[in-house]
Amino acid sequence: MAVKVLSIDLGATNGKIYEVELKDRLTVKEIKRFRTEGTFLPGKDREHFVWNLPGFYEEIKGVLEASDAQSVGVDTWGVDFALLDENGRLVSLPYHYRDVRTKGVMKKAFEVVPKDEIFQRTGIQFMEINTLYQLYSMVLSNDPFLKTAKHLLMIPDVFNFWLSGEMVSEYTIASTSQCYSVPDREWAYDLLEKLSIPTEIFPKVVPPGTVLGKCRVKKGMNVITTACHDTASAVVAVPFEGEGIYISSGTWFLVGTELERPLLSKEALERNFTNEGGYGKIRFLKNATGMWLLEECNRIWKKDYSEIIESARNAPGFQAFLDPDREEFLHPGNMLERIRNYLERTGQKILERIGEISRLIFESLAFNCRWIVEQIKELTGKRYGKIHVVGGAVRNDLLMSFIASATGKTVVAGPVDATPIGNALVQLITLGAIANINEARKIVKESFELKTFEPENMEEWNEGYEEWKKYKEVEI
Structure with a gap:
């Protein structure tokens, strides 16, 4: 019996939606492609480099409404996140990891928490674009968005929330943040507290292959946390x-x-x-x-x-x-x-x-x-x-x-399309087809x-x- 799933793969340049079907073998069909490049928005001080997530969601909705797939999974790039208020509304458009706000912030973080301590706690590579330094830049600038926020979701977690209503973070994407302890499999709350980053905004972490529930856009379709970091999905394939x-x-x-x-x-x-x-x-x-x-x-x-x-x-x-x-x-x-x-x-x-x-x-x-x-x-x-x-x-x-x-x-x-294939494979394992x-x-x-x-x-x-x-x- 054939099983069909949707893989939504949002990269830093393009968003792609694939229909992946398993019969005797896997077949992959690209349904839609759209640009996902960041947008420079003018501010008083400078231009701010952000992601137009609502625009991406509109692209996704149209495909979901016309699909007969059994489930859907979303993967994206790592490190970036959105802040939401108590009602689940975006506090602002999420920043792009290439925005200049993190320049020099990593070294300032090391003045509070030594580099080797951060590595032993998280296990993650040091890059100024990491979630940890994006958040610490907001602490240093006394950013009101951080004070308003009640929830933090990584980018694929945002789409999973919009599709299912469940506000959680998937393990592979959380691990890219350098806010999560890969060795201990939990948020590094002590590290976050030392950098004055509010810990109550971090959600429950769930493993890849978690069924979040039925899709709010398409009746009967399951929303599954695939390996939500695009590289994690690619490695599956x-x-x-x-x-x-x-x-x-x-x-x-x-x-x-x-x-x-x-x-x-x-x-x-x-x-x-x-x-x-x-x-x-x-x-x-x-x-x-x-x-x-x-x-x-x-x-x-x-x-x-x-x-x-x-x-x-x-x-x-x-x-x-x-x-x-x-x-x-x-x-x-x-x-x-x-x-x-x-x-x-x-x-x-x-x-x-x-x-x-x-x-x-x-x-x-x-x-x-x-x-x-x-x-x-x-x-x-x-x-x-x-x-x-x-x-x-x-x-x-x-x-x-x-x-x-x-x-x-x-x-x-x-394969060329390893990320959407890996995304689909996790869904197919979850559904019992593999x-x-x-x-x-x-x-x-x-x-x-x-x-x-x-x-x-x-x-x-x-x-x-x-x-x-x-x-x-x-x-x-």
Whole structure:
């Protein structure tokens, strides 16, 4: 008997709604796509970068009303949240994680609570965009929104509340906040109190696969907490055959592996790794910049991505090097100008052509993947034979071959739609249509085409990596 579910996958650039059906195999059909980019709203002091969640909800409602699916699950990016009043109304539009309000806040938090204490308590990587520092910025600015708020919900939790009426937080998305203790499986109330963040606004945390109830938009449809962090959903759909490395590719590259328990070693802290909640396991990983650099460049170029990739393929290699994770590349703006300024400041060749700049980005992303993979191997003490890449960048054969060559490992690319597939798999396990995650991953392997890329020109890539590391390791 066929089982059909809806996967709502809200990314930092696009919102996508998929119909996923299980018969003999999985089939995925995209129903709707819409832009989810943040919006700059003018204020007295500056422009504020926010998310138009009500607009996204309107897009979702129309699809739900016409669907005959048995259930719906929502996943989104991590760290961002909404504040609601006692009646469940938005206090304001939620801030975008790239808003400048968190600049310098992380260091101020360390003056109150030492960095190592925060890591041992939460297990989470340090990034200025984390929920913890967004909230602390509100404490420091005496923000009236924080005083008004009675509830805090992470972004997918907001949609789950609007759809079901239940105000809870799902485990995988809560774990991204650095307000939640992954080791202890509860909100880090003591840490929050030390930073004067109100603790009463944090909701009950429930596991992925919780049935919240019937949908308020579509009669008879179940609302299920999938793995609500998009990376957690993507990892569910990684067709592992054993232990391995995954790269969930999109605006960000999430490079990691699965562990049975959090890894809280001094070395993990020093190398800024994170222990995020997954479906049954810990996602030990590092957040790295992904296609964001290219997306921002293409705001200016306005080219088809296939044209950009072909230009990169024909451009000379290893003309310059950059660290994609530098803070100067984090916020929206003229990325071409920032890259040129960076190359000039570091005494490198200034690249002008689309092919040269895009190839610089692809090579640097590949080198950054190798840098993270080598650290995972050292920190876990395990050997990994393959790298599984899932998500949007899988369509870029050139980048996939670069990652294989840079890391010296076989790259298995696919599925492209790993996040909505993983979202659906959690729903299907909850509905009893699939027994467990092992069966789910077997179904993925049998249902979707996977591409394999082998390393090439290893000597040249090894030399390039040694040169690239100089720019990764040197503070400028």
